[in-house]
Amino acid sequence: MRVGLLELNSNENSLGMSDAARKAILESLDIGFRYPDDQRAALITKVAKINGVTESQISLGSGSSENIRTVVQMLQNKALRAGKKFQVIVPHPTFAYAELYATSIDVPVVKVPLVSDSYSFDLQGMQKAADDFNGISLFYLCNPNNPTATIAATDMLKEWVGTAPDHHYFLLDEAYSEYVTDSSFESGIAWIREQRSENIVVVRTFSKLCALAGMRVGYAVASPQMIAKLEAFISVDNTNLAGAVAALATLDDEAFLALSLRTANESRQLVEQTLDELGLRYLPSQASFIFHEIKGDVQTYINRMREHGIAVGREFAPITGFNRLTLGRPDEMTVFVKVLKSFREKGWV
Numbered sequence: 001m002r003v004g005l006l007e008l009n010s011n012e013n014s015l016g017m018s019d020a021a022r023k024a025i026l027e028s029l030d031i032g033f034r035y036p037d038d039q040r041a042a043l044i045t046k047v048a049k050i051n052g053v054t055e056s057q058i059s060l061g062s063g064s065s066e067n068i069r070t071v072v073q074m075l076q077n078k079a080l081r082a083g084k085k086f087q088v089i090v091p092h093p094t095f096a097y098a099e100l101y102a103t104s105i106d107v108p109v110v111k112v113p114l115v116s117d118s119y120s121f122d123l124q125g126m127q128k129a130a131d132d133f134n135g136i137s138l139f140y141l142c143n144p145n146n147p148t149a150t151i152a153a154t155d156m157l158k159e160w161v162g163t164a165p166d167h168h169y170f171l172l173d174e175a176y177s178e179y180v181t182d183s184s185f186e187s188g189i190a191w192i193r194e195q196r197s198e199n200i201v202v203v204r205t206f207s208k209l210c211a212l213a214g215m216r217v218g219y220a221v222a223s224p225q226m227i228a229k230l231e232a233f234i235s236v237d238n239t240n241l242a243g244a245v246a247a248l249a250t251l252d253d254e255a256f257l258a259l260s261l262r263t264a265n266e267s268r269q270l271v272e273q274t275l276d277e278l279g280l281r282y283l284p285s286q287a288s289f290i291f292h293e294i295k296g297d298v299q300t301y302i303n304r305m306r307e308h309g310i311a312v313g314r315e316f317a318p319i320t321g322f323n324r325l326t327l328g329r330p331d332e333m334t335v336f337v338k339v340l341k342s343f344r345e346k347g348w349v
Ligand SMILES: Cc1ncc(COP(=O)(O)O)c(C=O)c1O
Pocket: 010, 011, 062, 063, 064, 065, 066, 095, 142, 146, 173, 175, 176, 204, 205, 206, 207, 213, 216, 217, 218
């Protein structure tokens, strides 16, 4: 965090954590010398209940980043033991951690560009990458996708996942699913409940809507068999005491969750209205950020925004001319909008 800088670049929730979470953390300090077994167990029970699955279908993570890592490592290990090859297939651009963790253990990553114009996943291209490979493939699908903030067509995704062969695995990253307004969206957790496939893992996080990014709490949902395999790669007691109690308190705080969603929606509306006014294109945001056009060089725009005290995110290759902007609080977006409009007056955007 930089003092005085308006940070609209890391998809954090600048509303800040709920008062209930803050209180729970402070109260937990008295038992900070204990291991967090009880609080982790309570969180697993709660998360399982919310998602309509059993406790044996949840694996907590130190942020969902850890859950992503365990999926990659578990499958690499599985492939090694069976004397098979393993690869990760990702759309491009997307959230980088699956690629990052794969690369760190020498797992090859195939990047399949998004379909031009629609910016949707090229499901056929990804399928081909798997069909051309003699071994185990993991598809990492971020839905809504980061950085585009768009969702994949549910019907096509559901069909694809439900009919995939045994050696094709799906990691559905639903970090932003709580923000989705498109009623056609369906979570992969529903498909896990329906037992459409043994090969689906869905990861969720407390870093976005729940505003707990610094507390590092996330989780994976999958079949009990899959969770047991993933747990072998998790760092023991990964979700710390403060994170667990903060997550529990936030889940109980319906007013905060509603406020968090409402402010994100207000911010989105404000930014979309301004982009419309300025004639700058944007993709329909189903998340807490928006991917929008900048007329001119994006890096120059980013530098200029920084000179005006705003960190606005970045461009995501291979897409050019677009910037990913985090939706902060409405008052923060009002400041952003004012600066953006002043840039238009100067002919900079
Ligand atoms: C799509 C996506 N997945 C996962 C994460 C990481 O979340 P966590 O804080 O739970 O590790 C992020 C963070 O920005 C993200 O955008």
